[in-house]
Amino acid sequence: MRNRPLGIFVAFVCSAALGFSSTVSSQSKPPSANAKSSAATSAPAWAYDLSGVWYDDHPRPNSVTERFWIYKFRPEEPPMTAWGQAKFDAAKSSFGSHPYPLKDTNDPVYNSCAPPGFPRVYLHPFPMQIVQTPSQVIILFEYDSMRHQIYTDGRPHDTALGPLWNGDSIGHWEGDTLVADTVNFNDKTWLDRMGHPHSDQLHVIERIRRVDHDHLAVDFTFEDAKAFTKPWTARLEFQMYPKWTVQEYFCEDQTTFQDMENNEVKPLK
Amino acid sequence: MKLYRWGAAIAFVMVFRFSPAASAQTKPPAEASKAATSFDPHDLSGVWFDDHPRPMTVMQRYWAYKFTEGEPPMTAWGQAQFDAAKPSFGPHAFPLAETNDPVYHTCTPLGFPRIFLYPLPFQIAQTPGEVILLFEYDSHRHQIYTDGRAHDTSLGPLWMGDSVGHWEGDTLVADTVNFNDKTWLDRTGHPHSVSLHVVERIRRVDHDHLVDDLTIEDPKAYTKPWTAHLPFILKSNWTIAEAFCEDEQSFEAIDDKAAAPAKK
Numbered sequence: 001m002r003n004r005p006l007g008i009f010v011a012f013v014c015s016a017a018l019g020f021s022s023t024v025s026s027q028s029k030p031p032s033a034n035a036k037s038s039a040a041t042s043a044p045a046w047a048y049d050l051s052g053v054w055y056d057d058h059p060r061p062n063s064v065t066e067r068f069w070i071y072k073f074r075p076e077e078p079p080m081t082a083w084g085q086a087k088f089d090a091a092k093s094s095f096g097s098h099p100y101p102l103k104d105t106n107d108p109v110y111n112s113c114a115p116p117g118f119p120r121v122y123l124h125p126f127p128m129q130i131v132q133t134p135s136q137v138i139i140l141f142e143y144d145s146m147r148h149q150i151y152t153d154g155r156p157h158d159t160a161l162g163p164l165w166n167g168d169s170i171g172h173w174e175g176d177t178l179v180a181d182t183v184n185f186n187d188k189t190w191l192d193r194m195g196h197p198h199s200d201q202l203h204v205i206e207r208i209r210r211v212d213h214d215h216l217a218v219d220f221t222f223e224d225a226k227a228f229t230k231p232w233t234a235r236l237e238f239q240m241y242p243k244w245t246v247q248e249y250f251c252e253d254q255t256t257f258q259d260m261e262n263n264e265v266k267p268l269k
Numbered sequence: 270m271k272l273y274r275w276g277a278a279i280a281f282v283m284v285f286r287f288s289p290a291a292s293a294q295t296k297p298p299a300e301a302s303k304a305a306t307s308f309d310p311h312d313l314s315g316v317w318f319d320d321h322p323r324p325m326t327v328m329q330r331y332w333a334y335k336f337t338e339g340e341p342p343m344t345a346w347g348q349a350q351f352d353a354a355k356p357s358f359g360p361h362a363f364p365l366a367e368t369n370d371p372v373y374h375t376c377t378p379l380g381f382p383r384i385f386l387y388p389l390p391f392q393i394a395q396t397p398g399e400v401i402l403l404f405e406y407d408s409h410r411h412q413i414y415t416d417g418r419a420h421d422t423s424l425g426p427l428w429m430g431d432s433v434g435h436w437e438g439d440t441l442v443a444d445t446v447n448f449n450d451k452t453w454l455d456r457t458g459h460p461h462s463v464s465l466h467v468v469e470r471i472r473r474v475d476h477d478h479l480v481d482d483l484t485i486e487d488p489k490a491y492t493k494p495w496t497a498h499l500p501f502i503l504k505s506n507w508t509i510a511e512a513f514c515e516d517e518q519s520f521e522a523i524d525d526k527a528a529a530p531a532k533k
Contacts (some may be wrong), residue, residue, distance in 0.1 A: 051396065112515075113375075113376065114515055115408070115513055115515065131394050131396055131401065133314060133394050136394075138394060138403070140401075140403075140410060144408075145378075145407075145408045145409060145410050146408060147403065147408050147410075147511075149508075149509075151508070161510065164510075164511045165511060165513055166511055188515075245412075245414070246412075247424065248410075248427050248428060248429055250378050250428055252375075252377050252378065252451075
């Protein structure tokens, strides 16, 4: 998250809506607001362009534990089933209101550098870069190089794929909102950094919208009949940082964990 | 080799992942008109996959584990590092249980340029200021900034290095420095130091073919710069999937066995 005073980069990012490469087809742009809504005016071009580097935009309260967005999706507990509650009770997270020391945590990311997966990666306090191509909206997270590839070319979910750390994501535009639908998760990740669980039946819907030129909001709906008694929602907010780039951040560089494990990362069990 | 079968299986699945809202690219052009299909040489986007000919034996496919058929010109230091390596690939391969390849027991990142040697595709995405290579394997990202910025000397040493690029006519010239020394240069244990400097000349030679000519320079490891040529073919109806090292069952089995040795 280093600040780079690069005027040229600012210009490029801000002009991304206008300066796309010549291969942009009509599929890259969602239907204009006129086609869908009865609004008298259509949304500006930037409303359909999510490109740029975005970072958490929550107010900074006094204490770290109040900053729920760096370890869970919302302040309130999700409505867990008995199975879900049991998994949560067994989690020894290093974050939240009842954290364990790092050497005692059973968080798979901190024990063995397992991928944080989706949607957990949203909660790691590092920026993300959104890149749009004619057939995809790709979110590149700085943390652990995670990738959230949302295919917007009309394809259905790919049922041939085995269960995935990041799920299988497809999306479509509803006016100026990108609606992404993700299924086909494996069960090797925590939903968040506190140990809230999910099963392989997790289904995540994101409604991603650029609320104004410099701000992005993601409204989540989480659904998992095995882990939660009903779907529940959460919202994360982001601000554009036109001078930032996403850098490299690999779990293996976190020397705390290396020291903990005698300079060696344990293989995933 | 499990990785090969796995990689081939992934490749097989991907062949059938058609994009329903197909552009003109879904059907490869007929052989006769291949060279004539128009394309923008400054547009490198798409999913690309190794395009070497397939010889008879796996061992002949050097490009699946190293950059050149012959040995690179190593210094004494480089040769010592190479001799100490116990790779699981190549003509002097060790069993997985004995390899000291950092990737296979601890799933550390492959880094750059080793990531090119995995038999899995990559996708190129372009923005006004970057050319980004997204590798299927282990979510690696090679971000080449083309907006005129200089190398960022404030960054610590990186697994993928720090890459800046510019166009020389139809060729994207990418320059990468600032590597850490935690990776092998390839899958057979050839070394590099933090002084590694990689120059790529990337060019879309026709609609369906891309080449990346690498120049590898590292005065600590190699007596002189040396080059490698990587050809790629466009896979217009492929997408890149997810492929994490942690899913490779063979490594889990080996480490479980090592953790609980048999008492026979």
